[in-house]
Amino acid sequence: MERTPSFARRLPSWLRRALVAAVALYALYLIAGNLFLNTPWGESTINRKPDRFQMHWESGRTWWPGRVSLAGVELKGQARRIAWQAQAARVEGRIALWPLLRRRLQIPTIHAQEVIGGARRVDKELLPPPPREGGWELLFDRIASDSVRHAYFGALVLEGQGSAEVGFYKQLRGGPMEVMPSKAHFRDARITREGTDVMRDGVLQAEFAIARHRREEAAGVDKLLKTEARIRLDGATSGVDVHVDPQGGVAVKPVPGTGEAHADLGFSQGALTPGSRLQWSMPVTGHDIAGAARNDALGLALAVDQDIVLKATVPPRADGRLSLDADLRLRGNQVPLRDFQSLLPRASGHVVGDWRFTSLRWLSGLFPQAPWLKLDGAGDVSADVQVVDGKLAAGSRITVPGVEAVADVMGNRIRGQARADIRLDAGPKGELVPRMEAVMGEFHVAAVKAPDKPYVQGRNLRLSLNADGELTELTQNLKARVVFDNASVPDLRVYNPFLPREHMRFDGGAGFLSGDLSLDAAGEVGHGTLRIAGRGTRMVLAGIQARGDVDLDLKLRRADLKRHAFVADGSTVQLRNASFSEPGGESRSGWWARARLDRARLDVDRPISAGGQADVSMKDVAFLLALFSRKKEYPAWVYALVDAGQAQVNGHVQWQDDVLVLDRVQAHNDRFELLARLRLQGRQRQGDLYAKWRALSVGVELQDDQRKFHLVRARQWYDGRPDLLK
Template structure:
């Protein structure tokens, strides 16, 4: 009887337990499914919708900790990065006991038909200050065999993919960790802004992020905690590079037949040794002249103890680009913030031809010559040596066409130039840039009126040798400008440099030649300038002349600040000259050659000059014309004009509107003539002494007055003061 009692009691206890468990299960079933299929679930999850949101269309749970959701959407934001993920169905298991210690542990989660990605947002969401006691989230394995789409910025990846991801995160600013994860795609298509980049692609990416707090590695610095291994292969698209008539470049992706093979590893800021990446693609389009192009671009990256980069564009029959680059980047570090920091690590060789929207960077090779500007769109042919990120000795750059502007002594020289630049080794390893440029056509204008050129020429040669340290700019730079027979349509443009009352051009064209050495400021250090005019009309000291003139100035700088030059050896030649004496007869066929044996020249406007002169002239007719009319002198004086060639020596000074001739001595084996003359504005003052055989005469000039000295003329002349010391 007792045995029956205990057996009945056990049955009742078992039955009660089963009923209680069944009631608990029914309660869980009702509560869990109500939670999943009403707003209660989303309200509980989406406490901070600006940072994290989760929605689902329907859900079910048939066993504690086992959940299945349909139409799932997750989205969130951290600072300026927004993300989202969608799945048609999600199934997973939640460990219940850890919930008691504020820990959400999901050992396994499986998703179906997954799409998602990352994008930048306009408004930054600042992270909240860290606090203790945040929930811990641990997802050991999130797996899917049906990943369909992923995107990042303008890139989009479509195909059939699978992946396994695990992560840990403690809320309220606690640490996070991305556990070893993998994503694989086959038959994938990679596009950027809707344009295909890669097709028929395979992708295998394995990645992980070490556990860390935000303050330990924020933003891009998280890559210092990241490990990634990527294998990818597929067919690449092509590039269309269209260069507009003004040099603007538009690059677009187009269908093409290329190949990509990538096997690279990245670990905490370093590329792993043994990595390799190869990428080839077709490059089409047109150059600045509108000619079609057809090139092939190849890039090869290999990683050992350094990063080796090779880029090639093999020359094609109808191509417009050719590149062969072989560079080694010291070390395996990947610059996370400053891509330009790669440059100091680069050494190697780059050979190629390519187009630049602006060639202004060529001017930066010559900081010692700020007066030279190179600009404009154009192509460059280069054979460049690179050492530690710097152009190295042995580099050569050829530019078929570049806008060149040189500002020299207040003038602007401008034209399209062909330029060749060579970088040589100088003292103490310094780099010496050398430039040879030729302007097939050029013009010269004053800096005050740059839009009105007064010289047009052909074939101007410019050379620069910038050897020496930047601290010694003026001594280091050696520059030279050479041109010949540039056309000057109107010689009157030079009247601005002349004392107009004493000398000016009235009409005539001419040619200008120069061979000038320049310094760092674009000032002339030495050189020659030649001006030649044919059939030129001009006035000199009140006498009108017409004929041919050749001025050959030999310059050597004496004082840069005051623009003073030594002009010893300069010459002036006039030929086929006709002139009319004031109120007298016209003469033709006169000529003279003036050599300035000792001369100083002030290049400011108007030009001032002074020094000793040695003159050979056909006769002294022009010199006599400066003093008097023929009827004002004894008849025999003007016979000197017909008495043959004369040698003249003397001193000349020309300053502002004052012209002085002093100690002038004209002679041949028949006569002597001594003269001094001062012209200021319209005022004329001077003394003349002439001797022919036994005859002599002195003449004093004061304005329009003439006074003859027929007795003791030489003594009178010697007693008169000189105008120049």
């Protein structure tokens, strides 16, 4: 019986050969493909530039051309300063074979399981090679995973139940790149920083894409100008610890706490998209620069329409160090990628609150017209300010309970801890007019050239400033005033460098200094008063030792800024309870004198130069007589003048350096008359005296220690003597 031929024998021979070839090719592919995936040959072929890209796997298999499955996959690489890596328990994907003929590696789908990965910045930068033509194209249409477990960037770590779909394109050798519309989703999300929770029990969703571009078109942060993104976030957040060290350095770190964050933020090519919103509340703890503990709560809210509206609140708390209520609108919705200070000119709104600054130097910037005033040091600020286009606006108020204030006034440095109240008013043309009222609870005064050697100490110095006009213009409009009362001067001899040495100086004693001075933009006195008062002060006056209570009240009105010259009309000098010794040793006590400078000019450069017309009331003329001779050398009747009662005196006074001149001095009452002129220079004494009592008269001619008495025709002799001042 004949056997039935098999199905294969009934096939045409060419078809049988084709089937055999296909089986052989498939078997060859199985062998070659699996050898490639499971021997060092595969990894060495891929990892030819290990500094830029490496891929390793534990095992792999392929059962069909273009379809690959890998287990234990690890990838890592570096681009410039960003080093990245990714791991997956299993990766399955399909490679499109025909595009390989066009130098394109296209992988339509990749599916990864149990994925972890991230990126960090490194110190050593890996520069890309120069661009070249003909680079391979890499096209990953869809990389997906429904088991992303762990991701990080630097110290931030994201953990949870995550899924992601990513697609990207890149041409090697410096060609363009693109991230196609991609997305990621995490639930039970936990974000940590260095092991401390930042967010927990959260839900995170992200959508993003980067338009195709070359490196030279958008490098680094400029890639955000090609980016479209949207992030949704809901979760519990941690607290923040803010620590300020004594040097002013600020350290911020997350700490356990209970806060909340809710965000839906859209970003498109460098701008937040309308409808974006953010709400975030968190506890803030830590220590300020003084070491005081803080316990505050910060709330942030952001909303975007055509502009960005930002609100921040810190409710005042008994154990807190900060309170804040800020409501600002940022014009436009662009996000500055490099210069964050460019946000400031776009901001308008109000800020109310109390907070501490490590440096208050910025307060001096409110008064650029007053370079002689410096405000600095760490301190608290209480503010209620209006902001228009990034600048403080009229209606703003700033209170500083304590600020280190330094004012340099005519060669003197006034320093103290002050409370300052600053307000910004609107001028007649809408210009900003800063005004400040400051009080130094305690202050001291020293020479600018020796600031560590104070010679005046006082309390409650009041400083006011009004800066009419624009902040950067019209410095001549600055009005400043310094007022203080009864500041202690431990040693009045500190003023001797200003006095005419031999003929007017303090030999000891303490005193008090008061002032009410108006200043200009240069810190120079425009007008005002200075009062020096001493009790039981030892003095030398025209060579005579004296002791008593002195009170000098100077009325100043500037006459010449360059020469520090002043009109001092109306200034007064009083000497009370004075005692002095006459040249012969005779002593007098209980003497007094009051002088008024009706017309006076004063030059306060060292030493002081002064001159003018003086009107004096004095108890008697004993001091004037003592300037010319000893009591026993006068005729006996002369000292009857002393007992003749109070005298009115007027004359001209001038001193310059060590020269003191009294000229055309007239002393009289209804019982006597006394005329005198006297010039003192160093130890030289020159002058003339005429005294008349009833029918008696005498003239005294003084030349150093020599005296010549004129008892006959004394008035004619005196009238013939020349004046000392023209």
